[in-house]
Amino acid sequence: MSTLPPRIDYPDFARQAPAVHSALRAMSKAVDDSGLEKSLTELIKLRASQINGCAFCLQFHLNVLRKLGVEAPRLDLVAAWRDAGVFSARQAAALEWTETLTLMAQRHTDDAAWQALRLHFSESEAMNLTVAIGTINQWNRIAVALRFAPPIAEGSAA
Template sequence: MTDTNQPLTHEKNQPEIYGHLGNTHALMANHGLDHALSVLIELRASQINQCAYCVAMHLSQARKAGVSQAKLDTLVVWREVDHFSPAEQAVLAWTEALTYLDRDQDLSELRRDLRKHYSDQEISVITADIGMISLWNRVQKSKH
């Protein structure tokens, strides 16, 4: 019998499911999602979702991907600084909208901003990345 206070190990309990989820990131990269942009998405969503493990992991990945320290230092206040390109700002706004899920928010302006910089196919991959990191944040938090 399992100790009810013991942390869960989902990847051991359901390796097929969690293995397939892990493969999604490789698919996104194969469909052209820039790694530096992906780690910004994943870091910002992890900050919002307050997943300390994921924040630390994505900070490390961002440094390896060449994301500047200025961007890493100011990601949480990205609207207030000029370190992010208009394309990155559009993605960060989309990331926040899909992570906070404010039912009253109109996404049409955000889609319009995204389409200035990305194709619909790219936006679909970006959206998948946002959804996946939110899932991983929740999985990771459920382990503690």
Template sequence: MKLRLNYRKVNPSAYKAMMALEQYVSGQIEDKVLYELLKIRVSQLNGCSFCLDMHAKDLLKLGDYADHILLLSVWREVPLFTEKERVMLELAETVTEISHQGVPTELINKVREHFSEAELVDLIMAINTINSWNRIAITTGMYPGCFN
């Protein structure tokens, strides 16, 4: 495999802008397990191997979450995930695939049962950020280990 474009080198300002957004979002979401699950699920939906590899490894650094990683794509069918995680995953999927049905008010109301409105905005920002990272990685041909 070959990296199509090393955007970090050819446009460091763009990379810096994305990192600023990432730093903001990562500083807002206190539950790091929840945050990594969000990033993994969105990366699965988008088919981003680079981000999937990175965030699965990041989640494993937080503890024994191998089952969470293995079963994340079928989270609706297993009792492993908390109700809060389920609501976040539904939101992450819906926002990522927003062209399919928009974001139903019922879902926002479910999210509000587990998250404050400020936290909801942070989740939306986190979903948008990982979607942006995925699109950059896929478009430029990034893959696990491409920068080693």
């Protein structure tokens, strides 16, 4: 745990910026309502949060994934998903797209990356996956900047 105190804690953020909080939650709900598998969208949120170093979102999404019954080896190995051998081709494609978008400054989002994603996702699914990745990256930036403390039990954010 960080010895640095939160700049603004999560409940205060939700209270002081209710429209922003609601908008981000609405985007997440829209993706949930799109039909994409919840365990898949939570895995990509976990991976983006690992890349971005967001302790709050890491703990939050681990809590959700555990509640969904995702097996421990998948959770333990998501950071090394390419070599883990426990992810389906669809999950791997989603994780690759997550890394591509999360690391946009280092990776160009070229047509080949999109075409690789589309081998496993319909256009609508790919669009909603892209929204999920954009949304978690926004949550990560807010939570890291404001130093939200990681939730101990299942929370109610990203």
